[in-house]
Amino acid sequence: MEILKKTIVTVALYLLPAVIVNAQDAKVLQAAFSSSYTHEANAEYSKAIETLKGVYTADSYELNLRLGWLHYLSGLFTESSTYYNKAISLMPYAIEARFGVVYPEAALGNWDKVKNHYLEILKVDGSNTLANYRLGLIYYGKEDYNAAIKCFEKNVNLYPFDYDSVLMFAWTNFKLGKTREAKVLFNKVLLIKPGDTSAIDGLSLIK
Amino acid sequence: MRRILLIAVFFGFLAAKGQDTLNFAAIDQKTYDLYLKADWKGVLRYAKPAFKKDIDYFYLRMRAGIAYYSLGKFMKAIPHFKKALSFNADDALAMEYLYYSYLFSGRTADALAMTNELPQSLKEKLGLVKKKFITGTYAEAGPIITDAADEIDGIDLNSEPDIHGEVETPESGLYVHAGLFLRFSPKVSSYQGFGNVGQDVMQYFYNRPLATPGLPTPPTVEINETYKLKQNEYYGSVSWRAANGLTISPFLHAASATYKKFVGLSPGKRGPINNYAEFRRNCLYAGIGFRKFAGPLSFNGNAMMIKNPDGRSLQVGLGFTWYPLNNTKMYLSPFWSTTSANAEDPNIIDVSAGIQVFKRVWVDGGYTFGALQNYAENNAFLIYNSSDRIINKIRAGMLFITGKFEFSLRWQFTVHEDNYLTVLVPGDGQVEVPFKYNNQNIIGGIKWKF
Known part of the structure; x- marks a missing residue:
């Protein structure tokens, strides 16, 4: 029993420095994050980045995610994309990093990557309305109305009174020649947002 | 020490500056500004190191591609537009630039292969909506001029001690060819053409039989006349765009020459009669060729089987074309062939070069040396199936492109080697004496793209 006590004390003594170091690290990290928020609020993005780079470790999801965002804000899109992608590789099933990386990728014009990130998000969370809506918009912009309507339809089923989704669903129906459905949907948009010019434009094209 | 420190500081400053200029924001801003100013070389000065830094x-990629395109370096623009499309596959502007970069790089097959991927609006803009089966036509014709008769002038074939002499020399002729360009699909096209060569051939035949004791001596025969040689030809090739930059082309050239000439005396009821015989000489050239574009180079080659009355042979060729300006304004194209038809001298080397001299005018020239007999070039579009051997060939040409038409004028000078035959009194045997003569072909061509 005495031996057991001794062993526990010995192990505790050995572990103590590591615990103290981790506690110190956590405090340093928290201070760096806190400072970065202050810099960000003051639009001092370079300073915010420098602060986080001082405590950077490549295997930290949080640091990579935050650096991705700050680089995006400072207009360094390729660097932003690199940090976001590191975050994605660290936590492949997290969708927030993918929602982050689409900003710099879109700014770089890499729309295929943007589309793929939304598709990956939908693999994890098939009913994600933001991903569905934005993916629908990409398809709509590329005149792929058959793909677009599936995205908008899913959103409208989940949120029948959502202005953006109902409006885009209406326009996509119109583009596919489904004028009867489009008319009903444009009128529904006018219930959500009376006097909406886009819906009125749509209805004028049907009449 | 101080100087070293200063240099170190200076280089440190440069390195720091270099790092600064290679971040995304600086590159993006700089290339965008230079792009707006149409400073294409400036765009590339910043874009190239940026790509190396990921x-x-x-x-x-679009800015770099447009910069190369605007500098006329279409071959260098291609990979940038392809990469741009890998980022944004549906971008119509990148597609349009890539389409024209292919066309202006001479990569028509790659341009056409894109057709299915283009959005409808771009197809309409590029005039690719209507699918045509017959996409164009080509015709060429020209005279064949020879000095063969002059070269044998003065050769004595009918004096003692000769008892026999024979020679055949070509005279003037005419070559015509016409064909159609067909398209089966965006990746498969074909050319089908027919041609004819008509040429006069002068035949001299002398025979002085020796007297046989106790028998009447047959008469001496001396024929000096011209016969007509007609050759009908078919040429067909299929061009399959197998992969990006790679075209594979099976081809077939069939030629059938007919002529009727004097072959000697035959015994007749009322004495010997002149005997003529009809000859048919069929030749077949069948093979497969390829062309692969890689940057400012295109590699090409072919392998073909040749069958004619002389037997069967195999010809293999490899070469490349170098476009030093990354467009079709200038090129140099060596090509090596080897043929089993001539075991003693199997290698044939062809070197050609061309340059754009005016906006719509190209001139080109070439030299071929080796034994051009039972030989074919340009995926067997041109065949050399004469019984004479060609030992040298020089050519020059001019191409004028305007709208849907291409006009060409080609001159070809060939040095031929033939033999005349003499037979001396029995015991001395027959002697084949070589002589050379020159041919000139002047061929005008019109290509009309529908």
């Missing part, structure tokens, strides 16, 4: 995105 600063690589759609807009930068």
Whole structure:
């Protein structure tokens, strides 16, 4: 029993420095994050980045995610994309990093990557309305109305009174020649947002 | 020590500056500003090191591609537009630039292969909506001029001690060819053509039989006349765009020459009669060729089987074309062939070069040396199936392109080697004496793209 006590004390003594170091690290990290928020609020993005780079470790999801965002804000899109992608590789099933990386990728014009990130998000969370809506918009912009309507339809089923989704669903129906459905949907948009010019434009094209 | 420190500081400053200028924001801003100013070389000065540093995105690829395109370096623009499309596969502007970059790089097959991927609006803009089966036509014709008769002038074939002499020399002729360009699908096209060569051939035949004791001596025969040689030809090739930059082309050239000439005396009821015989000489050239574009180079080659009355042979060729300006304004094209038809001298080397001299005018020239007999070039579009051997060939040409038409004028000078035959009194045997003569072909061509 005495031996057991001794062993526990010995192990505790050995572990103590590591615990103290981790506690110190956590405090340093928290201070760096806190400072970065202050810099960000003051639009001092370079300073915010420098602060986080001082405590950077490549295997930290949080640091990579935050650096991705700050680089995006400072207009360094390729660097932003690199940090976001590191975050994605660290936590492949997290969708927030993918929602982050689409900003710099879109700014770089890499729309295929943007589309793929939304598709990956939908693999994890098939009913994600933001991903569905934005993916629908990409398809709509590329005149792929058959793909677009599936995205908008899913959103409208989940949120029948959502202005953006109902409006885009209406326009996509119109583009596919489904004028009867489009008319009903444009009128529904006018219930959500009376006097909406886009819906009125749509209805004028049907009449 | 102080100087070293200063240099170190200076280089440190440069390195720091170099790092600063190679971040995304600086590259993006700089290339965008230079792009707006149409400073294409400036765009590339910043874009190239950026790509090496993995600063690589759609807009930068577009700027680099448009910079090369605007500098007329279409072959260098291609990979940038392809990369841009890998970032944004549906971008119509990148597609349009890539389409024209292919066309202006001479990569028509790659341009056409894109057709299915283009959005409808771009197809309409590029005039690719209507699918045509017959996409164009080509015709060429020209005279064949020879000095063969002059070369044998003065050769004595009918004096003692000769008892026999024979020679055949070509005279003037005419070559015509016409064909159609067909398209089966965006990746498969074909050319089908027919041609004819008509040429006069002068035949001299002398025979002085020796007297046989106790028998009447047959008469001496001396024929000096011209016969007509007609050759009908078919040429067909299929061009399959197998992969990006790679075209594979099976081809077939069939030629059938007919002529009727004097072959000697035959015994007749009322004495010997002149005997003529009809000859048919069929030749077949069948094979497969390829062309692969890689940057400013295109590699090409072919392998073909040749069958004619002389037997069967195999010809293999490999070469490349170098476009030093990354467009079709200038090229140099060596090509090596080897043929089993001539075991003693199997290698044939062809070198050609061309340059654009005016906006719509190209001139080109070439030299071929080796034994051009039972030989074919340009995927067997041109065949050399004469019984004479060609030992040298020089050519020059001019091409004028305007709208849907291409006009060409080609001159070809060939040095031929033939034999005349003499037979001396029995015991001395027959002697084949070689002589050379020159041919000139002047061929005008019209290509009309529908």
